[in-house]
Amino acid sequence: MxxxxxxxxxxxxxxxxxxxxxxxxxxxxxxSYTQNTENVEKFLNYSSLAEVNKQGNYTASLYKQSQFNGTAVAVGQFCSAHKYPYDFDGLFDEAVSSVLDKVYETVELEMASDEMLSRKDVSIDVKPFEILLMCHPVTEYYWECVATTRLSALVVKADDTKINIKVEARKASSAGGVCGGGAVAVSSAIGQTISDFSGQLHNFLITD
Amino acid sequence: MKISFKFIFIITALLFVASCGPKDVQPIHSLSAVDVGEINIANIEVSLSPEFVAGVQSRVTKERESITAQKERIAGLGKQTRLKQKQITKVAEQSIEKSERKIVSLETEMAEVETDVREGIVSALSNKFVGRKNVDVSVSVNSFAMTNGGAVVLIGGSDSMTGLLRIQDSQSDELLGEYYITDFDTNAAGGLLGLMVRGGDPRGDMIKQFSQKVFDAISGKYDE
Structure with a gap:
């Protein structure tokens, strides 16, 4: 050359x-580079939610229409060859369980496999989780990735009061040298989603 | 060193794009369930994404901080000789002037991108869809990056813009289609040839091409 x-x-x-x-x-x-999303935990805030400890024995069911794991891929031309696997199924379950423990003195959480058979004192029906990752040049020498996540769930109490929780989180990070920064955006958005979901679930459950 | 860095960066960017199967219009939610002949575009909305606005504001803030630092530098010249004071003041004032110009340029560009992209899309879509189903078209511009002319002459470069197109039912707000659109123009050749290839109005051309892709996406050209 x-x-x-x-x-x-x-x-x-x-x-x-x-x-x-x-x-x-x-x-x-x-x-073919992949990167696991590891820093979701730092966004989780459910430990700071208020302890309410409603008296009595409660039952709750959690039904998920899809698992919270998969692979995010950037849409468009930039960084689209990279894959960003995520798996926060366990973290989501832990968040729901922690919120229930904060609200009720004694609660038994059942992981339901069918929406109709699982009505308890609290029934949580979580719709499929969506994630959209977009990467683009901000200037000629600096690329950025933006992850948007959407999560919705129908929560029904024994007295048939219900709420449709809808959470949308959007987080950006530098794409970095070889687009690895996309994983940071994905992790941050997922962490924010679980955090916002926990907060809204807690607010609904503490009201009589 | 700076030129070689730019050169390496451009080669890298091209390899990234070339080797990874570029997709300039990517359906996220395909419009294929809707008959194109039935569509009537009721509203067109163009906005800048929150990250775009935050990015520009961050650059403006940096320039403002630079101005403050230079003013402090001028204010703290008491112990220097008069000649030295004059020299430092001159340099600092030039730096302040440069930062002030940069702030005006950034703020003007941010306002103009939104207006110009809206005009481009309105022009590309006007009177093209006159069916009975009213839809709202919204485009969120994620990025708009132009290489300055001097850099194109020296080493080439690339211009690009990206945006998220959403088509929604005007009555129900139901999402009918969603596409991620990229317009990426490389001028990697550099020199006068690169400048000629780039044309006299690269900014206008890029907006025109992007708007055409918006039209093509709504027309169903990119649906699988």
């Missing part, structure tokens, strides 16, 4: 060679 002398000095040529030899294979490999 040759460049005009006035364009590339020897040092710059060395930088370019170094790039071609070491970085380029990595960049191409990056098309």
């Amino acid at each position: 040759q460049f005009p002398e006035n364009m590339m000095s020897n040092n710059n040529m060395k930088v370019l060679r170094f790039f071609i030899v070491t970085i380029l294979p990595f960049m191409l490999f990056a098309c």
